Amino acid sequence: MAPARASSRNNSLLLLLSTLAMAACTTQFEREYAEAERWRAAAAAAGHEWIETSRLLEQAEATADAGNMDVAFELLGKARFQAEAAVRQAEREAEAWRVRVIK
């Protein structure tokens, strides 16, 4: 009987560990998601949001909800990259547009 008990203990340990890992992953996802969303909001506030960013964020969230974390992080990374690039674009354009004005 003992081995059976041990194996069931092992199983619950495994379950516990994987739940913990998943929770860690989820909180990391949530942290990174919030960060990406802050960049998107900054781009939007500057009037420079790109067209795909919020759709990528939605897809990342849905994919994470479905438990497919690798893909979720990849989508999130794309969204974050775009949102940050859009903010940089807004920063550049705050002055750069002036040189294009026809004189």
Place this chain on the structure above:
Amino acid sequence: MNKTAVMLTSILATSLAQPAAIAGPEEDRAAFVRYFQSRFPDVEFDEFANGIYAIDADSRRQWLEIEEFPPYEFAIEQGESEWQQTFANGRTFADCFAQPSDSIRAMYPRYEEARGEVVTLEIALNDCRAANDEEPYAYDAEELIDLTAFLAFEARGKAVAVRIPADQPGAIAAYEDGKRFYYSKRGQLNFACSDCHITSVGQRVRADRLGPSLGHTTHFPVYRSKLGGMIGLQQRFLGCIRDVRAKPFELQSTEYRNLEFFLAYMSNGLMINGPGARK
């Protein structure tokens, strides 16, 4: 991140705080016209009201054929009956405007000091409905576009005459904001309106040749054969912004109204010739 946001806000704030260093609208317009006239010395000033057809002989031929049976005629008729309909309270659109129907198109876009914003023809028409207890139209509603088609048709031959009185700082700020928008690169493709409609004017983008921005506002709304229906000017803004993979703004947003204000000012002196027909 926070640092960036702060930096961004402060850059934007300083750029808004220095209108004095900027050339005035009239200098801008003169330079704009000079630019296109030197790029296309054979094109008469008045011709720029015809957009791409002013500079592209092939598509001009096709267009002249299309104009023999104008695809926007139905929209004008519909617009006219909208214009004449009586609201539930017995009044009509005409009661909202002091001018006759041939003099309304040229009054917009205009800056209204009391409201502190640019008012477009679409906004004025919807305001009229609201003032008469009628539901305003959606800004892409066929009824509204048809009304603007009718009023543009009535106004044919009248000059675009956007005013920016020097004693209206709000009007100048709205104009400057539209100008900044027009010349700013945006979207994943990192293009400004000016990159296509000034710098690359006349060049081919896929099946299209790029038309000049001088005259951009004179002929709207247009019937687009590609879409099989009429669209307003701001729907065109929206399409071009989407094409550079930027997130479009809402129709009649402050951004688009100010952009329209700037672009229409650039076309001052050209004749209103809407509605138009475009690919």
